[in-house]
Amino acid sequence: MSSSSSKVVLITGTSSGIGLAAAVAAAQAGWRVVATLRDTGRSGALRKAAGEAGVELDVRQLDVTDERSVAAAVDGVIADHGRLDAVINNAGAxxxxxxxxxxxxxxxxxxxxxxxGVLHVSKAALPHLRATGGRLITVTSVGGIIGQPFNEAYCAAKFAVEGYMESLAPVAARLGVAVSVVEPGAVATEFVNNIGVDLAAEVAAAGPYADALQAYLDRTVAQFLNGAQTPAEAAGAVLEALTADRPAFRLQTSDWAREFTGTKLTDLDGSAVLGLTGGWVG
Incomplete structure (x- = not known):
């Protein structure tokens, strides 16, 4: 699947971070990029990055939790561009x-x-991806492979996405659609800030979990400060899934992410994973 200005990709969650970087990189690779975000009033950084890179983006509103918003966005792409060759599910919280x-x-x-949200977008897009022999790419997380303390709900959602897409992949492939997941580790983005909580207040309210939560936060903040990838580096794996002749189903964004997820994939009884993550909480 070679890059071509005739090919159209829709990307969700492009206001910052990996989504923003992937939108710019895909446009630089020759794709027509429909860059979507829940609030187009927050598109300033996206538009600035596109301008600095000398590329054009089609910026549109899309709320992945609202099926009508998703349908309107996908229908609008088909109406205005006539086709849809790839979707990158990046929006998340x-x-x-x-x-x-x-x-x-x-x-x-x-x-x-x-x-x-991933299912809403994927379901709306699949008929059009079948028509073009397209690609369905979802940015998950290393937290979709290894459960992490105090991230139970987030990891459960990412585990669910991984399982859904792994199950869908051979079915979609029979109809010409390649399915991939991209697993970032720590990325220096606004994502952590977007959790939207006062960390000190969370510790103060954690009751018997306070010491474990503080230990987890100390470890995690240090990792993001000292070992995080840039969004552009992480977006490289997304671009690989978009442009490779035969994209892998599962791609990690760094050597660290490959090593970390590899712990789970070779851990038949779970002891290696729990030994690792147990150390994060003291």
Missing amino acids: GHLGTLENESVADVRAVMEVNFF
């Missing part, structure tokens, strides 16, 4: 919490964005 200290409604909200 972070979450911090543990079962005893949060409501089931909180968990449902995480699933709506990170799992059902």
Whole structure:
């Protein structure tokens, strides 16, 4: 599947981070990029990056949790561009919490964005991807392979996405659609800030979990400060899934991510994973 200005890709969650970087990189590779975000008022950084790169983006509104918004966006792409060759499901939201200290409604909200949002977009796009022999790419996380403390709901959503897409992949392939997932590790983006919580207040309210939460936060903040990829580096794996002749189903964005996920894939009894993540909470 060679890059061509005639090929159209729709990307969700492009206001910052990997989505923004992937939108610019795909446009530089010759794709017509429909860059979507929930609030187009937050498109300033995206438009600036496109201008600096000398590329044009078709910026549109799309809320992955609203089926009508998704349908309108996909229908609009077909009406204006006549085709859809690829979708990159990138929109998502972070979450911090543990079962005893949060409501089931909180968990449902995480699933709506990170799992059902992916399904809404993918379902609307698939008829058009079948018509073009296209690609369905979803940015998941290393947290979709290894469960991480105080990320139960987030990891559950990413596990669900991974399982859904792994199950869908051979079915879609029979009809000419290549399915891939891209698994970033720590990326220096606004994603952590977008969790939207006061970390000190969370620790103060954590009750018997306070010490473990503080240990987890100390470790995680240090990782993001000292070992995170740039969004452009992580977007390289997304571009590979978009442009490779035969894209892999599962791509990690760094050597660290490959090593980390590899721990799970060779851990038949779970002891290696729990030994690793247990150390994160003291």
